[in-house]
Amino acid sequence: MVDAADQQRTPTSRDPSHDFCVAAMSLLHATWLPAIRTPTSSGRPALLVWADTWRVATPAGPGATPALHPFTLEPEDLRVWLHEKDLLPDGIIDATACLTLPSRALKAKTKGKPSQNESTTEEIIESNWTGLPLQAGEPIPKKCEWWPWQVQGLAVEPAAATTWLSKLPLSGHNSDLGEELRWWSHLQRWALSVIARGRWLPQVELSKGEGYPHRARWVPLLNREDDRRRLEELAARLPLVATCALPWREPTGKRSNRITRLRPEAMRAANPVASCRPRSGRLRVATLLEELVDAQLRQGFESNVEDLDPLLASWQKALGSESGVITLPNEEVERLATASSHWREGVAGTVAPARACLELFTPTEGEDLWELRFALQAEADPTLKVPAATAWAAGSQIMQLGEIRVEHPGEVLLEGLGRALTVFEPIERGLDNATPNSMRLTPAEAFVLVRTASSQLRDVGVGVELPPTLSGGLASRLGLAIKAELSEASRGFTLGESLNWSWELMIGGVTLTLKELERLAGKRSPLVLHKGAWIELRPNDLKNAERFCTNNPEISLDDALRLTATEGDTVMKLPVHSFEAGPRLQGVLEQYHQQKAPDPLPAPEGFTGQLRPYQERGLGWLAFLHRFDQGACLADDMGLGKTIQLLAFLQHLKTEKELKRPVLLIAPTSVLTNWKREALAFTPELKVCEHYGPRRPSTTSELKQSLKNVDLILTSYGLMQRDSELLETIDWQGVVIDEAQAIKNPNAKQSQATRDISRPGKSNRFRIALTGTPVENRVSELWALMDFLNPRVLGKEDFFHQRYRLPIERYGDISSLKDLKSRVSPFLLRRLKTDKAIITDLPEKVELSEWVGLSKEQQSIYRKTVEDTLDAIARAPRGQRHGKVLGLLTRLKQICNHPALALKEETVQEGFMARSAKLQRLEEILEEVIDAGDRALLFTQFAEWGHLLQAYLQQRWRFEVPFLHGSTTKAERQAMVDRFQEDPRGPQIFLLSLKAGGIGLNLTRASHVFHIDRWWNPAVENQATDRAYRIGQENRVMVHKFITSGSVEEKIDQMIREKSRLAEDIIGSGEDWLGSLGVSELRELVALQDN
């Protein structure tokens, strides 16, 4: 069996040089192994750490033992990988456990090659089921079954496991870590909180049966409201892989060839119907928490048995010992168990799906007494409630609360009422009959309940529902109800402008005047009836209200934006409960908070192109924030046309005669060419120039001279920093940064210089940032960006670090993140190509021209090649000319790709990237693709380039980049394609040669296609593109075509576009025409042009 399994696990043949990739595509998991007694151990629990990875495997079924999980990383590889990631736990042994996993049924391939599979045939016949376990993230097949698998991994003993779990990230997605590890890290953090708050008691756990010892245990107390909520949260979200171990374990220690049979009942339990009942989640999570708390307290506890009697001494010793085993006579241990359990019972009951609930109702008119009703409430969903009468009536039957089943509802309710008595005595009166449903409370008792007892009741595990106006929280405190509108003359364009506004005091949702408040306060009763609602008055309410009234402050549009952005914001320390904006103000607010799509602005006159509907909205949004003098970050997904929207915006300013001074645009060198091209194509009226190259102006006067009549000047980040003093002398109308992630590091000189230049000069300066990265999710990068756009919003860097970055990045603090997002969101617009609204606006294939230049080295080789070869061609005999011309074109295209290709270099040397402008740009775009989790196909017509690129990309990203080319075998091809299409963590980049990969393959998982070099025939390119694209496909495919500006590639592009006769000749009748070209025509075609 073991031999057979080993055969199954043999990975596909792989290039040994790719060893680093083996684990890089794996995903780490953790599953709790409950205590199982084996001959060598007394049943210690452990955390199994394991990883799945992609392999080709033969379907298998459970035979005498569960089949070996074919996709798990071997323990040795796992150790190496974890060590590399600095995640290797202490206290580990190799282990194999049996886990229930969703599996896909597959027929075993026994017919084809019976001889090879002889050893496994027997097993396969024995079980009637064969298949493969599913991996996380794999598409779910229609029919999914649950089967036990032997999973190899590392067993971490509990104390070491808690240390290890504490080190895992608390937030964010990590491509190496299964999502359930985040669940584990949250559970461990809860365990730490339980220990920090001392919410535990030591207990004695009696033996579970023969062979199990009596043990001293540390148990968490889950009576507090917040802990109970947390239990529900974690139980509702429990990823089942965390607890899917079955009672089967191979003898620990060295792996042996012993076969351990899975017990029949466990085998049956692997069936989902038996193994996962909803009720178990809460209990399972409570048990896991107990394990983690126990392990940590046990490890940290130092026992001191001095002056203790033997009973307490052994208990204490056992509490601090690793195994927890108590060695005392049975009767003594039982005594300890009873006493300690009675001790705990006084604080916390058992974990149940429902709890008792007390509902307070206000007195009916003319009455004095309040009604308190008893009810049963679901723990998982407090809105699920039934009156006590229903619980009494259920008797011994199971009661249904929504989808939740409650056993013994009457007992659950009574136990809760018993606990309620310990903190809120008045209810004793209400429990005088056999099946009480409700009782009456005096006003004083009701007040005690509202003010103090409700939280104490919740802490003993009893739900309390108060009337809405008293239900606590901010809303039942004194606050303001505000109505506001823009003043009549205002257009709502300046932030400081005062609004017309009125306000009222408000408590618990009802408004009241100062006079009324005075009158109510005069009653000297904390709960008062006002306008038909009972509200609670607090001692300082009157004073605070008076203070506010005497001040009677003004509010500005700025205040309105702030008050409507976050809940619970205050004016002079009074919370704003309601904010009603007049229609005109509402319009401004909605637009500002992006509660509705921005109003579109049609393409301005002078813009020679078409704006898609979402681009018109983007333009409208840029114009909207510009009116407020607020910086804007347009963060649309790659390919949605940020460049076009920005150009349209500049043209809009120009058409409106608002563009009076030059605008500075800073971008990475690699995209400057693209900007120039796009501006030329779409906004020919804009006068664009470059501040670049050795001949750029070096003095203020020169610069001013060169800026005459110029609308837009382009420069690179590097030069902007170098020439910052010079550039700062100009009174820019605006500063635009492209690929704004370039300034993410706040302390980098480049970033500082960029932020400096965005500050207002003599007059205001608009700020716009463009980026394709999801900036709002990159907390660390937000500060510098916002400091560039609108410095006031996030304050100083130190403040930002303490207030947002630390809590969010370290602990995943969601409330800080929400606050941060609400602060920055008015200034960010990000649309994704997958947004429903965008998809309809986009064609199925979006073609993008990526214009790039040439590096110095490329230029000089290019020029030299042209000169040398043209001469040679001119001298060559007619018969050889054709071949020579073709050779020249090929060589030039190679130079455009990379000088190394033209120089026939075979390895990737240092500084490889810097030598090719095209490679630089390619890498930038791929970075975004990989970040976004997208997949890309890269086509080239040069196999040598493919090999170089493969080596480079693998070095750059440390993951495997498959390359499919002419000499790839059929089997290898299929493996590459399968993996790309099916492996949940498969390669994101797939390199293909245009000829070998251009037809017949189905690679629809890719949403980006790159044509690194151009081919004469667009049909060939389109065929290749269609590998990724299928009619009717939901995804949009972005097709990136690289064009080296001024080179032969641009000519080819031009020809394809213009469908010139020349191109038809080339496509139609082969390449004969080439030979007939005169030298001057040829020169025209290939010579490098400056532009």
Next chain:
Amino acid sequence: MTNSSTNNSEITTALSNEGLKDQPWWVEQWMELINSYRFKKRLERAWTYAREGNVTSIRFEGRRVHARVQGTGEDPYKVKLWLDVLNDEDWRYVLEALTQKARWSAQLLAGIMPADIERAFAASGRRLFPFKLQEVRSECNCPDKANPCKHISAIYFLMGDRFSEDPFVLFQLRGRSRSKLLEDLAEQRREALAAMAKAAESKSDSAKNSNINQVSPAQPHPAVIEPSLWWKYEGNLNADLVVITPAMEGDSGLDSAGDLPLAEEPKFPEARQIFLNHLHEQRINLAQQAMLQAMAAGE
């Protein structure tokens, strides 16, 4: 040992440093029972005996208390104590009475011995607690003919404290374990309800709530329908767990639980307090370690 047996004018104070006021009512009642006993001298000797640790074990087994007391002989004497068991008839009255007030069931379920429990037993004309020491039956295999002998009396002194470990043991001695009692109570309540429902039905047949108890079959786990839930977790860290804080003064589990209800070992009168004090000290250390670990997370 700080307390001496000479302090015998008020024997009961020797049982606890805090005095009787803080004792649960059953301990109090038990001590009153002993104090009402006429032969004070004999009790005093037994008290010393108990304090010196001669009682080696006390076990509650079913309806009996088995104890061993080391006497002058080589083997310890075997002592048995028991109460008169209530018969089924009596228990029926008790249960009926207990069902009258939901509070009694509520408290028993929450692990609290109701202070007025005797009122329920009064319904049967019986008592839960013995009224006189003579009601506590006993047997000792020592040669002393007197009953109670000093071995039995020594057990008396320790019994009260032992009730605190599990007050429901009193029910057991009267013939019903706590779990059996709760079960019976539930049954009794159901019968009462059924009777009430019947009465209501005969009055008016409109008050029918037939569909309340309809129980739908157990739903399969969501992951069975959506297998990707096997791995999926999209939760964020709960805001309360972002910063891990210690307990406020007096707010730990140990504080809420209070005294450990474990009978004192006479030879180690301070042991329980030392045990708890040590737990408290360790709690603070352990909390600090946990907070340090929490602070280092994500570094």
